[in-house]
Amino acid sequence: MEQPPKDWDCPVLEQVNVSADYYLLSVAAPQVALSALPGQFVLFRCGTRYDPFLRRPLSIHQVKRERGEVSFLYQVRGVGTRWLAGRNKGDAVSMLGPFGRGFTFSGRGKRGILVGAGVGVAPLLFLAGELSALDWKLVILIGARTREGILRAEVFKHYGNVKIIAEDGSTARQGTILDLFREEVEEAHWEMIYACGPVAVLKGIQKISKETGIPAQIALEERMACGVGACLGCVCEGATGETVRYLRVCREGPVFDSHEVILRD
């Protein structure tokens, strides 16, 4: 049974500037905490007037169910997220959600590989916690252009073996996250790949998933208007069938099996 989405004014518990333009926002949202699934997102109203006009979708980063807390890791990219970054403890933010199809998982003690590029790690921490609770053995790959973009690596360590890489060589390993990913895929037996990041990274993962036969679930990002499936604004191209068919990232996604979609730069 789908939970009815609500529009809540939620108190901000904490706002932390994690590094560079990256922020971690924690809010008290017991209803969201209770019903949210890893990979789902929430729509934030940014501002009290009509500019910015649209809500901003942020994936759920971490949930503390017993405390009714939900956290969001995000990058300040424009006026909406800049406004959000200006909210402090005690302020209220209008949230709508949770929405979307999240990551799927079942069974205990399986082996999974998580791939998060840049702020793409955002939906993976919640997932890592859920998988860890099911005794999954996890390797978590975190990559970014620079060290400042390597986010939350210390927290991910609670749930698995974390490996980091930066493209500019500011970490011990220099290269792309796909370099790390290829090595890991060759070295061990994996039952599921979970990934989130820029399209170029997801395309690489899609290709390797196809070559190796290891199923992959990828979380996509697209500009949204309504976020609930009505406006058809946030689509991606579906890979099944002979004719062009667009899938709603907010409704059929944001998490897709990698073979379901055609990724375009």
Add this chain to the structure above:
Amino acid sequence: MIDLSIEIAGIKLKNPVMVASGTFGFGREYTPFFDLDKLGALVTKGLTLKPCPGNPPPRVWETPAGMLNAVGLQNPGVDVFLREILPFMKTFGVPIIANIAGFNVKEFATLASRLSVPGIAGIEVNISCPNVKTGGMALGTLPELAAEVVGAVVEATSLPVIVKLTPNVTDIVGLASAVAKAGAHALSLINTLQGMVIDINTRRPALGNITGGLSGPAIRPVAVRAVWQVAQGVDLPIIGMGGICTANDALEFILAGASAVAVGSANFRDPLTAVKIVRGLEQYCIQNGIEDWQELIGAAWKGNA
């Protein structure tokens, strides 16, 4: 309790607040938020004869106090609508107006005929979509062509015919007069304004379709002006739309001459916008001692308020 009901072209509305085509899907996605029977009417996503994939992404882009969209009429086609969607929509207990988007005159007539079934209260003729290469706005900017489409639709159905006009013309009153003469029963004013954004990072147009339709509060003054001009020049009921976010916005349209209003992009920001506007209109009437809200229609130029 104020009686906000009104009849437009024979369609009985319990209140004058509708939701605009393309901003509410077929209603399903908004059922978790509120009982849709609180709406005056529900206008469907634009329907085409065959399933339409729509335009490539990105399809939406935020603009100052508004947004651009270039969805391009993605819809499952009239057959799937009639077979799989309409039965569900009929359970809402609210008049359903089918928005039709043909790519030529014949298609408009065929769509109107196919949709003349129990459960559909009226036909909204979309000759104003800026996001398709044929049909759409191409048919809606020339009065003779627009009249030809409307005439064919009126011929093909016994349902009330509402014509949704584009503001992307120099003489919207002339256009409205032409479709009125062709037999239209009501007008929807306005569809989106044609617009464009260039992403300075990629140095390319932001939308996959290059241009899109501008909506949201940024276009409200344009829409109010269109309603004001057409209401004084053409004797047809008008459904006003374009950037309506609050009851005060809706009142502007009513005072300009609209008999009903439709909420569009504001649904995306707050799914409860339409029901909040209904409440706001009731409060306005109570606070101002208005017993018959219809006296407000066009009051800004009739001077009877």
